[in-house]
Every structure is written in structure tokens, then in C-alpha cells.
Amino acid sequence: MPFFEAVKASLYDDRFYMGEAQSLASARPISRLVCELLNPRSVVDVGCGWGAWLLAFEECGVARLCGIDGDYINRERMLIDPECFISRDLARPFEIPDTFDLAICLEVAEHLPDRSGRNLVRALTAAAPIVVFSAAVPSQGGSDHVNEQWPSYWRALFQSEGFRMFDPVRPRIREHANVQWWYRQNLVVYACAKAIAEHPELGPEVLSQHEIEWVHISMVKRNRDLRAMMRKLPGFMGIWTRIKPCVRPTPRSDSATANALASVRSVSRLPR
Numbered sequence: 001m002p003f004f005e006a007v008k009a010s011l012y013d014d015r016f017y018m019g020e021a022q023s024l025a026s027a028r029p030i031s032r033l034v035c036e037l038l039n040p041r042s043v044v045d046v047g048c049g050w051g052a053w054l055l056a057f058e059e060c061g062v063a064r065l066c067g068i069d070g071d072y073i074n075r076e077r078m079l080i081d082p083e084c085f086i087s088r089d090l091a092r093p094f095e096i097p098d099t100f101d102l103a104i105c106l107e108v109a110e111h112l113p114d115r116s117g118r119n120l121v122r123a124l125t126a127a128a129p130i131v132v133f134s135a136a137v138p139s140q141g142g143s144d145h146v147n148e149q150w151p152s153y154w155r156a157l158f159q160s161e162g163f164r165m166f167d168p169v170r171p172r173i174r175e176h177a178n179v180q181w182w183y184r185q186n187l188v189v190y191a192c193a194k195a196i197a198e199h200p201e202l203g204p205e206v207l208s209q210h211e212i213e214w215v216h217i218s219m220v221k222r223n224r225d226l227r228a229m230m231r232k233l234p235g236f237m238g239i240w241t242r243i244k245p246c247v248r249p250t251p252r253s254d255s256a257t258a259n260a261l262a263s264v265r266s267v268s269r270l271p272r
Helices: 003-011 020-038 052-059 114-127 151-159 181-186 193-198 217-222 226-231 236-247 254-268
Strands: 042-046 064-069 085-087 102-106 130-134 164-166 188-191
Touching: 020 052, 042 052, 042 114, 052 064, 102 114, 114 130, 114 151, 130 151, 130 181, 151 164, 151 188, 164 193
Parallel strands: 042 064, 042 102, 064 085, 102 130
Antiparallel strands: 130 188, 164 188
16 A cells, blocks of 8 residues: 555544535535536546545436545445445546546545645546536645645646636535535636536636635634734735735834823823
């Protein structure tokens, strides 16, 4: 077993995957929404775990499913037909056999080394014309997060493969209490030119000059040092430099400070 697979096996034991029930609670409303928008007939999930998201798509009527993850997955506990599962080391270059209407990769990329990011994106974009993607942002925190990045990082990798960013899902799930907050914060859609032409339901492309990096309130609550987290926001320091004079009072000059001190001293000498 490669080193990365061994580490994953120790981190993602049965206790971790008991969280699949929580994943299902998020997957069901999102998969219904995605199916209403895009009507996929086949879905591949890269980093599928025990298959909660694939089960949700199966419940929506998607006939052909494929799950890809490491060989540490206990196939006997999968929520879908184990025959749909393919073992791959996601940290190494890999290919997805066959093509699908939709590829999903949700809160997986942050677990892979930085050098694996481009390989992951290439595999996803080669497998499907539309990719539903979610990855942890800086300071999000979690088990074995080794490559937390802002969406702009992933967007650049997808753009290099001819895929453009759309944001049709987050506005619809933003206040959905049953959906875990990291999906509400991070989930976006990438599509190739052909898929964009076929699916006006995607809405307008998120232009690079207007993209918004959402930070959910639940993430803020997890971070004790809010200022440190804000400093990591893309472009924050440049914005802060411009607005700082408006929110911080201008220091008094030395003469003004001296006059103020003299006034205080004179008042202190008055008889009581």
C-alpha cells in the first residue's frame, strides 16, 4: 500500500465514515437541485467514501454510477453496489475509465498534496463536461487538510482545461439548515463550452473580476483569531490599506498632544 494510502487508512477509519449519514443529509437536497438543473444520467464521484453522494443521485433516478477512492474503503459497507467502485490512489496521476454526464468531487482536494491538484482537475475534466466541485478554503480546518486553497486557485486549474466557473447552487442552499456549512460555502460548478451551450440553467459565468469568495459564519466561529483569517482572504490587505484611514482615527500631532496634556494638567490643579 503506498504511503499516502496508508495514512488515509489510519485517518479515515470506521468512526470517520459514520459521518456518511450527515453527508447524506447534505447530498439529498443538493443532488435533487443538480438533477433539476442538469438532468444527468450518469455520475462519477471522485473521493466517494462509502458512496453517500452517489446514493443520493441514485435516489434521484441517475442510472449509471461510479465511485472512485483509495483501497482503504471497506466495500462491504458501501451504500451503493460495490461493483460501481474503483480503487485509485488519488494522490498520484490517474484516469477515470469511461465518460459521464457529471463528475463530482466534494471536500476531497484539500486532502491531496498540492502537486496532485492539476492531476485531479485533469481527470475530472476528461471524464465529464460538467464538474460539481467543493474544496476547503484556508483556515477551514479538518482531518488531514494539506492543501486548503481559495476557489480562485482551483478556478485557474479548471480554466487551463477549458472549463469556466458557474455558481447556480450556492445561492439556493445558502440558508439550508440540513446542508453542512462547508458545502454551502464552497460548492461551485465548472463546465466546458459545449455543456455551457446546452445548459443555460447554469446561469451567468462568474467573471474573475466579480467572483466572491464566500466565508460562512460557521467557519468564522471555528477560528478564534478572526483577524488572522481575514488577512488570508484574497486581496484583503490591499483593501485594508485603502480603508484603514477611514476606520482608524488620525493620530494627533505632537503639538496637539502637548496642548491636550497641558489642558489636563491645568484642570487637575483646580481647587476641589
